[in-house]
Amino acid sequence: MVEGYSPNTFEEALKILNEEDVIIYAGGTDLMVKNKNITSLLPKFTKDLLYVGDLNELKEIKEDDNKIKIGAACTLSSLLRVESIPEVLKEAIQNIASPAIRNMGTIGGNICNASPAGDTLPILYALEAKLKLVSINSSREVNINDFIVGSGKIILKDNEMLESILIEKVKFNKIYYQKVGARKACAISKTSFVALAEVSNQKIIDIRIAIGSVGPKIVRVKEAEDILIGRELKDIENLMSEVKKVYSEKIIPINDQRSTATYRKTVVLRLIQFFLQYKVVFEHSVKSEK
Amino acid sequence: MNKTITLKINNKIIKTEENCTKRLLDFLREDMDITGPKEGCGEGECGTCAVIIDKDLVNSCLVTIGSVEGKEILTVEGLKGTKQFDVLEKCFAEAGAVQCGFCTPGMIMAAQALLSKIQKPTEDDVRDGISGNLCRCTGYNMIINAILMAAKRGEGLW
Numbered sequence: 001m002v003e004g005y006s007p008n009t010f011e012e013a014l015k016i017l018n019e020e021d022v023i024i025y026a027g028g029t030d031l032m033v034k035n036k037n038i039t040s041l042l043p044k045f046t047k048d049l050l051y052v053g054d055l056n057e058l059k060e061i062k063e064d065d066n067k068i069k070i071g072a073a074c075t076l077s078s079l080l081r082v083e084s085i086p087e088v089l090k091e092a093i094q095n096i097a098s099p100a101i102r103n104m105g106t107i108g109g110n111i112c113n114a115s116p117a118g119d120t121l122p123i124l125y126a127l128e129a130k131l132k133l134v135s136i137n138s139s140r141e142v143n144i145n146d147f148i149v150g151s152g153k154i155i156l157k158d159n160e161m162l163e164s165i166l167i168e169k170v171k172f173n174k175i176y177y178q179k180v181g182a183r184k185a186c187a188i189s190k191t192s193f194v195a196l197a198e199v200s201n202q203k204i205i206d207i208r209i210a211i212g213s214v215g216p217k218i219v220r221v222k223e224a225e226d227i228l229i230g231r232e233l234k235d236i237e238n239l240m241s242e243v244k245k246v247y248s249e250k251i252i253p254i255n256d257q258r259s260t261a262t263y264r265k266t267v268v269l270r271l272i273q274f275f276l277q278y279k280v281v282f283e284h285s286v287k288s289e290k
Numbered sequence: 291m292n293k294t295i296t297l298k299i300n301n302k303i304i305k306t307e308e309n310c311t312k313r314l315l316d317f318l319r320e321d322m323d324i325t326g327p328k329e330g331c332g333e334g335e336c337g338t339c340a341v342i343i344d345k346d347l348v349n350s351c352l353v354t355i356g357s358v359e360g361k362e363i364l365t366v367e368g369l370k371g372t373k374q375f376d377v378l379e380k381c382f383a384e385a386g387a388v389q390c391g392f393c394t395p396g397m398i399m400a401a402q403a404l405l406s407k408i409q410k411p412t413e414d415d416v417r418d419g420i421s422g423n424l425c426r427c428t429g430y431n432m433i434i435n436a437i438l439m440a441a442k443r444g445e446g447l448w
Contacts, residue, residue: 025354
């Protein structure tokens with residue numbers, strides 16, 4: 001029968017992780033569903049559990065002038081209450097599941113579960129988050145894009161744990177997030193879309209678009225972003241078909257119980273067009289006329 | 291390993307030797323005979339197993355007892371007898387927010403968690419507060435009315 005370890009410190013947790021074959025349990029919201037059993041029988045865990053959800057070291061949020069560091073076991077709800085967390089990340093979290101799930105689920109869990117439909121992931125990809133992975137005798141920082149290698153697949157070694165998420169404070173004046181789900185609450189995304197752009201002097205200075213649930217990993221197409229960076233707003237309309245063609249080649253969704261490949265692709269391409277035409281060009285020109 | 295787990299359930303300290311991976315929902319219903327929390331979907335979608343743990347609403351089907359060691363767990367049974375419960379009970383009855391009653395313990399806990407965080411909720415706040423709780427009878431409007439009514443009548447209680 002499986003058992004559980006309740007370490008008192010992060011140090012102790014790393015020691016157990018190094019010596020024993022365990023499953024890291026933070027909020028449990030994904031693990032408990034994956035290991036669901038018949039009512040009143042124990043969940044089908046095959047390894048001992050390492051409870052890390054209450055470790056203070058993993059619940060800290062620190063910031064300096066350039067960066068925010070979020071402890072991996074911070075619950076999704078707790079992030080909603082912190083001023084320094086980027087608004088677009090809060091918007092995505094507000095759309096995850098329900099209050100009860102957000103009270104348990106952690107940001108580290110959302111990352112390590114590495115679901116293509118993980119709702120914090122597109123935001124973290126767009127913000128180019130770095131992850132600090134720690135073991136008893138090592139510590140390294142990796143880009144979130146390198147950390148997740150496929151659906152549910154991550155490069156975390158057996159004795160490593162995700163300690164914190166590092167987000168650089170970046171400024172964007174055009175921010176757009178859209179989750180497409182079957183209903184308002186408790187919906188797993190058909191697709192989720194985030195676009196950030198910095199526009200000044202009628203030019204696109206920077207743009208980042210990340211899309212969830214349209215492939216085994218979050219999709220971000222640098223090639224398409226590069227077409228847009230440095231361009232003047234009046235040229236965007238002419239570039240539209242080229243940009244959409246690049247995205248169209250890189251977005252290869254699947255059919256599943258939640259949606260179809262055709263629907264997902266159509267919606268995403270329209271969201272890209274909407275963001276560029278409406279949020280970037282139109283809203284900007286209305287603003288500058290005022 | 292294989293140790294005693296201490297929990298505080300409805301203001302009583304409980305010690306148990308049960309396996310730490312046991313679901314809190316099963317522990318409450320089978321070991322404690324606390325049957326307010328019910329099992330609907332068993333995967334966090336329906337909210338009928340909702341309890342309050344350290345002031346936060348939580349689905350008891352999605353937590354193991356080992357993960358809530360040392361925490362304070364409140365079920366609808368523990369809420370009974372408080373002034374807040376009296377107000378919620380009367381408003382739910384008056385608004386017609388209870389039909390078959392299966393979702394009601396979860397709804398009451400969701401309402402309690404919401405009102406302890408937001409004393410004067412808007413309709414949108416209430417809709418978000420119960421967004422993880424399914425009800426197949428009322429169509430939700432009566433429940434929303436009941437919670438808004440409770441917020442007004444119970445002003446100052448939360």
